Amino acid sequence: MAARPPPAPPARALLLALAGALLAPRAARGVNLGSGFPPSVQGGGAYEVVSASLLNGDPWTPRKNSDSKNHPEELHFRIQLESKELIVKLERNEGLIASSFTETHYQQDGTDVSLIRNYTGHCYYHGHVQGYPGSTVSLSTCSGLRGLITFGNSTYVLEPMKNATNRYKFFPVENLRSTWGACASHSNTSGFVGHHRLPPPSQTRTRHKRETLKMTKYVELVIVADNREFQRQGKDLEKVKQRLIEIANHVDKFYRPLNIRIVLVGVEVWNDIDKCSISQDPFTSLHEFLDWRKMKLLPRKSHDNAQLISGVYFQGTTIGMAPIMSMCTAEQSGGIVMDHSDSPLGAAVTLAHELGHNFGMNHDTLERGCSCKTAADKGGCIMNPSTGYPFPVVFSSCSRKDLEASLEKGMGVCLFNLPEVQPSFGGQKCGNGYVEEGEECDCGEPEECVNLCCNATTCTLKPDAVCAHGLCCENCRVSPPGPRSPLCLAGSTLLQGKQWAGRGPSLPAVGTAILVTQVGSIHLLLLPPSRRGKGTFSR
Template sequence: MRPSLPYRVDQAGRFVSYELGELSMDSRRRRSTMGQNNLDSASLFYHVSSGGRRYQLNLTRNAAFFAPDLLVEYWGANGPERRRRRRGTSAGTCHYTGHVSGKASTSQVAPEQLRWFDLPWSRAQVSGGVGEHTVTERTGGRTRRSVSRERTVETLVVADKLTVAFHGRGSVEDYLLTIMNIVARLFHDSSLGNLVHVVVTRLILLTEEQPELRLSHHADKSLESFCRWQHQAATHHRNEELRSSGLPRHDNAVLVTRHDICSYKNKPCGTLGLAPVGGMCEPERSCSINEDLGLASAFTIAHEMGHNFGMNHDGMGNKCGGEGEEPARIMAAQLTAAASPFSWSSCSRQYISRFLDSGRGDCLNDSPQTLNLVMPTELPGLRRSPDVQCRLQHGPTSRQCKFRDVCRQLWCVSRSKLCVTNSIPAAEGTACASDNGDVGWCFRGRCLPLGNRPVPVDGLWGSWGAWSKCTRTCGGGVSSSERKCDNPKPTHGGTYCLGVRGRYRSCNTEDCPAGTQDFRDKQCASFNSQPFRGKLYSWTAYTAVQGKMCSLVCLADGYNFYTERAEVVVDGTRCHDDPDSFNICVNGECKHVGCDRQLGSTLTEDKCRVCGGDGTTCETIHGEFSKSIPWGDYHKVVHIPRGAVNIEVEETVPSKNYLALRTKNGFVLNGDWTVQWPHSLTLAGTRFLYKRPVGEVEKLSARGPIDQPITVTVLLQERNKGIRYSFNVPLKEDHQASFAWFLEPWTPCSASCGKGERKRVATCRRLLHLTVALSEQCQAEKRPPNKRQVCSAQPCPAVWRPREWSKCSRSCGGGNRSRTVVCIRAPSGATAVILDNSLCHGPPPPSKEACNAQDCPPQWVALAWSRCDSMCGPGLMHRPVLCKSADLTQTLDPSKCLTTSRPTVQRHCTRKRCPHSRWLVGHWGECSAQCGLGQQVRRVWCAASDQQPSMLCPAVLRPRNAQACQGACETSPRSLSEECRDINKVAYCPLVLKFRFCSRAYFRQICCKSCQGQ
């Protein structure tokens, strides 16, 4: 069914003209020979027929389509020529909203929901011509204001000279903003797995070539030039000017060009865009160039911005886009009819999630302070017909040439008069022919019935999953737990869940056994069997690459090169090879680990290297070696005892002298007149860092503790200019003499009115600095008692005091609760006195309020019990338990209901009495002891009257199956010549006597004397 042609009427519905008028896209009003038929009016009225009924559309210009503070700049050859803030009130704005007057008795679409969207605006259109227009359903509420602070890409959009000339100054602004609106919608799609807002904060339109910007068919050179240029444009000569002029900053820059770009060539080809992979938030790499393809340029821009977020092409090193795999989507390497450009693949979702979780997108965590973006709900195809979309791609003479499957591919007449396609669908909202032949509109690549637009469903988090297996068996691994945005899953443009999707905890934090292979080395060694550039290598970890703490960089053993073998290391890998740091990599980001080896812990070591300590268990030794001594020999600076920590030794000023280290076995650093290069060395159970920067002081440092004493010496090659040293040593046990109890000053009165109390509390302090110490540092017997004192203040005034709220009348769905409010005078520490309400000033607190207004969650509904499943005696009954919606109208998936509150699905039951059963016993077995106390057992079982095994015997009547027994001991008289004595001489036999083991032959023999008479 084809919609009727509308005609213009006045407010009363009287015919005016079939000429719908022409919209000026310039900010200035255009003169027109149409007189009152032009669209300068703030209100317009039309008659249109649909579904056999006629309606009057009352339209009002919508001035809230654009960001109120969007900065639009026109740049000539010498830079900015004109700047203005675009506030969405341009006279050329062709976006109208409205309502329908009158009602019809029958209509597929409710008449008050009809909206007129598409009016002729292109200057190429013949004035007075009548084109086709679309009547469609209003699918949603008012335009919503988005002020999200989750991930906001503040975007600079630049159109080159060719683009501005092609579209014209009067149209290019709206054209580019429409494209970026499509881009924003694509990044709002829930398949991205993250909530990302794309906001245009600055629009630069180039009317002339720029001296520092070199654009051509060569995509790579053009990208390099643009990325450098946009970084300069971000500050425009000086950072001071950016701040003082109020120019908005940007996180990402997008160039739209009419050059037919080609990668690695300076001639046209099929390349549509180019961007640095993973460049987001890097000032000179967060950029892209995109060939202007009309409204379909939005898919190219979204694709290239995806590269900035670290996404690879679907099918490139991932399991998307290949045969038998998930189809390629926005990140498809090539645009074909098979690709789905309206959503993101799971591979793209993993790439961007990993990128953001690693912290590389932290510049997106803020949002524009002065920008309240109004997100339009209208689909772009409603404002631009297929012919208009073709003209945006191929020029003013182009038009649509194939009409089937326009929602999948838009076919247009090219400049060479051929019917061609870029394999890109028409914009959403474009008119199409549905399967039954009726007029429909394009939505996400499909032709749906006109006005049919699925209602967005926002996502909610599901329950947390189980903790994963620890990533390491020792040395500090990571266990993780995740939850998915599937309760419900966001659909039809609904927003993705906000909040934490993964949580982590430390596990297996104990040190690995001595000799265990380094965890990074182990990961590198796993690549030994994988050819690299056609050859096998042995790999070891290489950690000297800046900014690659959580990437697996490996050194080819025996060769002078290293390479990144994996983008991220296994979770739980140490960020660096510093043994004094416990920080580990999680999801490719270095995470803080406290000294207790727990992820995210804030515990730190004190100066004594005690985790969570207060620095009171050691003392600092410091000094300066500044003696005037002869040159040309080694001289002792300081002796550092065993157990010292936080050792620091350095020259006071640069010199030609050299620090050296010596143990009882001789020199270990710079000894025997041999000076070593700066390095780290393991000595005395810790690692020493030796630094000697050119032109700076020489330094030695170690965290400690050292397990043997060391001596710091200096090799003097010129006069001694001074050497400072400091280290901390444990306090001796008599250190309590350095602490004492002090009574603190009186505290303020505990009551601001009436009777109160103040007190003085004893505190343990260090005598040296009078700083507070732990109570254990002072002698408990010398602690003075705390002092208390009554204090008085002004009489307490009468005040309202509410009692506790009653229980809410409903747990959800809106209830009420109440409480008692009384007027009292309540002196501190005394019983409150209830007064007459007239003595309290001001209105009393509310005594009633609404409560639990949230919607009721799904609930379990238990159906009737089944019959008992046993023929006799005990059995089980079962019943179905369903998860139902709050109004009990829908049966839901059981995961939607709370597991812990699920009713039982079975219970015990008893049928008629079963045949008589009784316990039977066997014969007692032999005694376990040959002499003295032992144990013997027998078989006990339950049998029915037919001697078959039964489970119906009462447990309380079960006979015992074990008893004590006495083994017969040897009774032959001992020889008189054989002495009865205790063989054991180490106080063993009294224990035998105490525990009554004399009845056992072995103990009676070795403790004969002790066991006599027993």
């Protein structure tokens, strides 16, 4: 275990005590479900040994490199179980890795090294099981097949067997052993998050509630691995990076039903020493990490949220901690996660939980009467205050309501810009949730699309629809100017002879109604068809 840091100076200790006093009223405490943490958490329980083959009968052969062009855009394979045959259909998760994605590690003298690697053709997939409506799959093919398969109201884990070619363990997720633990979430009860006080709900914001809910939101995420995590993974830099991306791939799959996409803009590994004090005290570690993020990470890497994956076993039963309703703030948009399972799935579930707190989600307690489509003995829902096995993989009705309430209050203003993602070797794809050149809209796959203005099959606007996305798009129409919509003005001549400041590096599609700013006043820019495609519009 990591050595404890020396006692904090009196001034620092006083600041931490005052912060604790502010955050304590809404702090959620986990139930003590375990007496301690083992030095290693091993997979256990019964499993079935299976092999994977392509649909033509050839055995599936793993590729060696995580960013190899040999990883196909689509992958269909067969798993033969004792009782049934599964046909798994996968598509590469093209929206997972941003075009600005960087990998950062450190030299012996402490100098940071940031690499820009071409992750086009990467090995992280989402998909479904043929013949099982509502089934979901999130897998990595980087080093064999590893991931999560949900079908028939049950969730299973697929992972490679050691020292065996094309042999895999296939078992129910409840057999994946993990440390029981609890989350301790904190909120700033003063109403301040970062430098900005959340504005009170307004009539305008209420009008846009439905629009913000159906709009796809994008979290530009950085995941950091501390030094103890690096050591626990055998001091293998590539292995740690793959694990972090695999965690993000699972989290993205968990959040897709909420119309939220996770876009990785960076991973960082503290392979020399920790860049801030990470101890067994989760409260202190959280504040140290958030301070480091604000002072060191944000100035060199633009992002919306950062999460620390730690190999340190926190005190008590805490396995994660994050501030509540802090998304997009400079000071508090982040959290810490204990890597408490051999499988990346354990850290993925905890990260999704802590990210949920950043979104304003509270714990699913009995008093709240939350509806969860997964039974407790199958894992329950992600915002359960205590996590053990089986791992939860879905959100409850309470989490959805909490998210709606946070968005209505103005939380998450950074989530509505569309990140640029790594281009696909197979070209653009309708249904990935990203409006690409030639598309008027994109609301995801048909089974997950909730946008009434967009045809999910063709990625075109529905008949009579003028727009499908944007804060100034209401009921498939551009919000008219006037006292009911002071943030949106008619914009047919906004581009004539003027330069405007926007949020993104490229112009959005014609079906997007966006806000642009000129010296403090907010206007609507609705692009005519002739201005579609890429083009700079920053001042």
